Amino acid sequence: MTAALLETEGPYARQTPGAPWLPPTTFASLLRDAGTDLREAARAGGSGGWTRPAAFGAIVACSEALDGLGALWSRLWRQLEPVPAPMASLGALLTHRPADPIGAPSVVATRCRSAAVTVRAAADLLATHLDAGGAPRSAEAVMLQDPQQVLRAAGLVADVVLEAARCAEVLAAQAGRTGIGAAQLARMVGDPARLAGTAQRCRQTAPRRPCVLAGLGPARSRPRSAPAAAELADRLAQLRQYAWRLAHTPRVSTTTLADLAAVATDLNGFAAAAGWPTSAPGAWRTLRTTLSELRTTTPPSAAVRGEAALVRRLLTGALSRDAARPTVQVAVDRLPEVAEWGLAAFRTATHDGVFVPGSALRGVEVSDQPELAVAKLRGRTVPAPSARLDAVVAAYGRARQAAGGGGRRGELSSPSAAPC
Numbered sequence: 001m002t003a004a005l006l007e008t009e010g011p012y013a014r015q016t017p018g019a020p021w022l023p024p025t026t027f028a029s030l031l032r033d034a035g036t037d038l039r040e041a042a043r044a045g046g047s048g049g050w051t052r053p054a055a056f057g058a059i060v061a062c063s064e065a066l067d068g069l070g071a072l073w074s075r076l077w078r079q080l081e082p083v084p085a086p087m088a089s090l091g092a093l094l095t096h097r098p099a100d101p102i103g104a105p106s107v108v109a110t111r112c113r114s115a116a117v118t119v120r121a122a123a124d125l126l127a128t129h130l131d132a133g134g135a136p137r138s139a140e141a142v143m144l145q146d147p148q149q150v151l152r153a154a155g156l157v158a159d160v161v162l163e164a165a166r167c168a169e170v171l172a173a174q175a176g177r178t179g180i181g182a183a184q185l186a187r188m189v190g191d192p193a194r195l196a197g198t199a200q201r202c203r204q205t206a207p208r209r210p211c212v213l214a215g216l217g218p219a220r221s222r223p224r225s226a227p228a229a230a231e232l233a234d235r236l237a238q239l240r241q242y243a244w245r246l247a248h249t250p251r252v253s254t255t256t257l258a259d260l261a262a263v264a265t266d267l268n269g270f271a272a273a274a275g276w277p278t279s280a281p282g283a284w285r286t287l288r289t290t291l292s293e294l295r296t297t298t299p300p301s302a303a304v305r306g307e308a309a310l311v312r313r314l315l316t317g318a319l320s321r322d323a324a325r326p327t328v329q330v331a332v333d334r335l336p337e338v339a340e341w342g343l344a345a346f347r348t349a350t351h352d353g354v355f356v357p358g359s360a361l362r363g364v365e366v367s368d369q370p371e372l373a374v375a376k377l378r379g380r381t382v383p384a385p386s387a388r389l390d391a392v393v394a395a396y397g398r399a400r401q402a403a404g405g406g407g408r409r410g411e412l413s414s415p416s417a418a419p420c
Contacts, residue, residue, distance in 0.1 A: 033114075090199055242307070251352065254354060262312075268284060
């Protein structure tokens, strides 16, 4: 059920042409929806007039929501050891065994079950960024290994736990009036007051700073085909994934790095034409030109070249500036990260050797080196002069330090970061 939710509502979901565009599903949006369901369940649950079957059904559903929050809490902290004391305590309190789903249906039970499905979808969303062994499958996965980012995200989850505790407290009181025993209630929803107190301590422990995990969407590889602005967002996200992977692969093609630099140049050009901020356009033009003249023994990535061509088609086509503005501005703002990954990839490439065709050698490069002059005359490919390599490193450095870049160096950031 949660997989279906991610498939139909995630940022990489297929959109039916002509249908209203669905907002991307993010970690924060799922938590917000779950909190709303639990808050409404508590409000409806306080109205009184409950029968025993209805009260039991509502308590079972609330227990399922708590169990889902336990799964989400476990997933959030899975990559980090040891877990801070208040966070570990909350995880223990969220471990429940929901009873068999019996009892009469009600609006409250429906709301609680909706919250249970939604928080499990949030756990599944995090899981899409890691493989079964915990290794990253996306550029954003590193955030799940950053204690500060996880701590901030835990504050968001603790808010939902507080809503669940309030809901459990209201429903337990109503269920007790129908004759359901205290021991049975404790087995299903635990001690709501203790749960609320622990969640409040966790909330106070979490830093009130921008939480980049809040804007995390599911790791998907299938771009939407419409509308054009949505396709552009997905293809740029795909290229960002490729850029990150290049920084973590042992063999890199400078032609692929040139393709990525060309995308950065196109984005800067589109932004400049619209009067929006740019990010080191001169450095990216230098990278595109210089890298395109270099060669490595590693063949270029056809996938990156194909995505780059499609992005250029979208940017030069009938793309609405108003619709594209959020995507383009976020992409431009994140170019310093791409430059950082590109620099790491280029340094990897230099270990295996970077070459230049003799026809691309310039006069100033061959004037003092007879062997390069011969290579230019005969069209031979030779190791790239150090000055050429230094120019690439310097250009990447300028692109990394561009104003308005996304986050501190080494810290991944998210286009949809929200305060938490």
